[in-house]
Amino acid sequence: MLDAKTIALIKSTVPVLETRGREITTRFYQLMFRHHPELLHIFNHVNQKRGRQQTALAHAVYAAAVHIDRLEEILPVVRQIAHKHRSIGVLPEHYPIVGKHLLLAIKDVLGDAATDEMLKAWEKAYQVIADVFIRVEQEMYEQVKRQTGGWEGFRDFVVVRKVKESDVITSFYLQPTDGDPIALYLPGQYISVKLEIPGETYTHIRQYSLSDRPGKPYYRISVKREDAAANKPAGMVSSFLHASVREGDVLPISAPAGDFTLDLASDLPLVLISGGVGFTPLLSMLHTVVEEQPTRAVTYIHAAVNGRVHAMRNEVAELAQNHLQLKTYFCYSSPTEEDKAAANYDKAGHLDLAWLQSILSDKQAQFYICGPIPFMQTVYAALQRWGAADEQIRYEFFGPASTLKRHSA
Numbered sequence: 466m467l468d469a470k471t472i473a474l475i476k477s478t479v480p481v482l483e484t485r486g487r488e489i490t491t492r493f494y495q496l497m498f499r500h501h502p503e504l505l506h507i508f509n510h511v512n513q514k515r516g517r518q519q520t521a522l523a524h525a526v527y528a529a530a531v532h533i534d535r536l537e538e539i540l541p542v543v544r545q546i547a548h549k550h551r552s553i554g555v556l557p558e559h560y561p562i563v564g565k566h567l568l569l570a571i572k573d574v575l576g577d578a579a580t581d582e583m584l585k586a587w588e589k590a591y592q593v594i595a596d597v598f599i600r601v602e603q604e605m606y607e608q609v610k611r612q613t614g615g616w617e618g619f620r621d622f623v624v625v626r627k628v629k630e631s632d633v634i635t636s637f638y639l640q641p642t643d644g645d646p647i648a649l650y651l652p653g654q655y656i657s658v659k660l661e662i663p664g665e666t667y668t669h670i671r672q673y674s675l676s677d678r679p680g681k682p683y684y685r686i687s688v689k690r691e692d693a694a695a696n697k698p699a700g701m702v703s704s705f706l707h708a709s710v711r712e713g714d715v716l717p718i719s720a721p722a723g724d725f726t727l728d729l730a731s732d733l734p735l736v737l738i739s740g741g742v743g744f745t746p747l748l749s750m751l752h753t754v755v756e757e758q759p760t761r762a763v764t765y766i767h768a769a770v771n772g773r774v775h776a777m778r779n780e781v782a783e784l785a786q787n788h789l790q791l792k793t794y795f796c797y798s799s800p801t802e803e804d805k806a807a808a809n810y811d812k813a814g815h816l817d818l819a820w821l822q823s824i825l826s827d828k829q830a831q832f833y834i835c836g837p838i839p840f841m842q843t844v845y846a847a848l849q850r851w852g853a854a855d856e857q858i859r860y861e862f863f864g865p866a867s868t869l870k871r872h873s874a
C-alpha cells in the first residue's frame with residue numbers, strides 16, 4: 466500500500482496532470498507506439514485519431530489516482546474497462562509498457578515541473594492501479610476459460626449466414642470452426658472481432674453486441690455500414706464486413722464480455738430505448754425477457770431515420786404478436802413517402818419527454834438506452850427531467866465508455 470506522503474503528493478498533482486491531460490496522453494501514445502509498434506495491432510487507430518481514447522485513458526488514470534487510497538470505490542468502473550481489455554486481449558505484461566511510457570510522457574510534457582519526487586510517487590501509484598486492473602482481468606480470463614464453451618483470446622468462427630436487415634445493417638451468424646460448444650452470455654454483452662484487412666499493416670479489432678438471445682448454437686452480430694461522408698472516410702471494419710466478408714469466411718472473435726446487461730432479478734417494467742444500430746444489445750435483452758419473465762411489462766422503443774434503414778422490424782413485430790406483455794413503438798425522424806403511406810411508425814421527428822410520457826404509464830421502470838451519443842443525451846435528459854431514478858437508467862456507448870451525467874445538467 467502507498468504511504469501517506471505519496472498519497473498526498475499524488476492527489477496534489479492530479480489537477481496539473483488533468484489540465485495537461487490531453488497533451489500527456491497524446492505524447493504517451495506517440496512514445497509507446499514508437500517503441501512498441503506491435504501494440505498497434507490491438508489499439509483502435511480511429512479512436513486515436515479522433516482523440517477519444519486519449520480522453521478515456523486520461524480520465525481513468527486520474528479518477529483512479531484521486532481514489533488511490535480507496536480504490537474499491539471505483540471497482541465498477543475498473544470492471545467495465547477490464548471487460549473491454551479482456552475482450553481485446555490486454556495482458557499483464559502490457560502494463561509495465563504503459564506505465565513506463567506514461568511516466569516518460571509526464572516528464573516530457575511537464576519538464577522541470579515534474580520533480581523526481583513526483584515521478585517516483587506516480588510510478589508507485591501506477592503500480593497500485595495496474596495491479597488492481599491485472600487482478601480483475603485475470604479473474605475474467607479465468608472465468609471465460611472455465612465456462613462451458615468459453616475460451617481465452619481469439620477463436621475462429623465461420624460466417625454461416627449473412628443476412629441483409631436494412632439498407633445499412635447486415636447480420637452475421639457465427640459458429641466456431643472447431644464445432645465445440647459456445648459460451649452462454651448475458652443479454653447486452655458484446656464480442657470483439659479481429660480482422661486482417663488486405664493492404665493494412667495492422668489488425669483491426671472492433672466490438673459488436675450480440676443481437677440474438679443466449680443459448681442459440683450461433684452468435685449473431687448486426688453491423689451498420691459506416692459510409693464515407695463529407696469529411697470522414699468510410700468505416701474500416703464495418704465496410705469490410707459488408708463488402709468483403711462472405712458466408713464460409715472465418716473471423717477470429719473473443720468470448721462475450723461487457724457489463725451492460727439485463728437485470729433479470731428485477732420485475733420493474735422494462736423500457737428499452739434504442740436509436741439506429743444501438744438496438745442490437747436491446748434486441749438480445751428483448752428476446753430474453755419475453756422468454757424468462759413472461760409477466761413483466763416491456764416497452765420497446767426504437768428510433769430510426771426512416772423505414773429503409775430500420776432493421777429487424779419484423780423480428781420485433783413477431784415478438785410483440787406472440788407476447789402480450791410487450792408494447793413496441795417506432796419513431797422515424799424523416800419518414801419517407803412510403804412510410805407515410807403505410808403509416809408504419811408511431812411518431813415522426815425526434816423522441817421527446819412529452820411523447821415518452823404519453824406512451825409510458827410510469828417513470829418507475831428500468832430503462833436501458835443505446836444509440837448515437839446525441840440520441841442518448843436527449844433520452845437521458847428527458848428521463849432526468851421526468852424524475853426517473855438515476856440508478857434505474859443504464860446505457861452503453863458504441864465507443865470508449867463515457868458518462869451522460871455531465872451533459873444533462
Ligand SMILES: Cc1cc2nc3c(=O)[nH]c(=O)nc-3n(C[C@H](O)[C@H](O)[C@H](O)COP(=O)(O)OP(=O)(O)OC[C@H]3O[C@@H](n4cnc5c(N)ncnc54)[C@H](O)[C@@H]3O)c2cc1C
Binds near residue numbers: 511512694697700704
Ligand atoms: C460495446 C460496443 C458494442 C458495439 N456494438 C455494435 C453493434 O452491435 N453494431 C454495430 O454496427 N456497431 C457496434 N459497435 C461499434 C463498432 O465497434 C465499430 O465502432 C463500428 O462498426 C465502426 O467501426 P469501423 O471500423 O467501420 O469504423 P472506423 O474505421 O473505426 O471509423 C469509425 C467512425 O469514424 C469515422 N472516421 C474514421 N476516420 C476518421 C477521421 N480520421 N476523422 C473523423 N472521422 C473518422 C468513420 O467514418 C466512422 O464513422 C459497438 C461498439 C462497442 C464499443
Ligand code: HEM
Binds near residue numbers: 559
Ligand atoms: C492502469 C492502466 C490502464 C488504464 C487506467 C486504462 C484505461 C482504459 C480506458 C478508460 C479505456 C476505454 C474503455 C472503453 O472503451 O470503454 C481503455 C481501453 C483500452 N485499453 Fe486501457 N487502460 C490501462 C492499461 C492498458 C494496457 C496495459 C493496455 C495494453 C497495452 C491497454 C489497452 C487498451 C485498449 C486496446 C483499449 C481499447 C481502445 C480502443 O479500442 O480504442 N490499456 N483503457
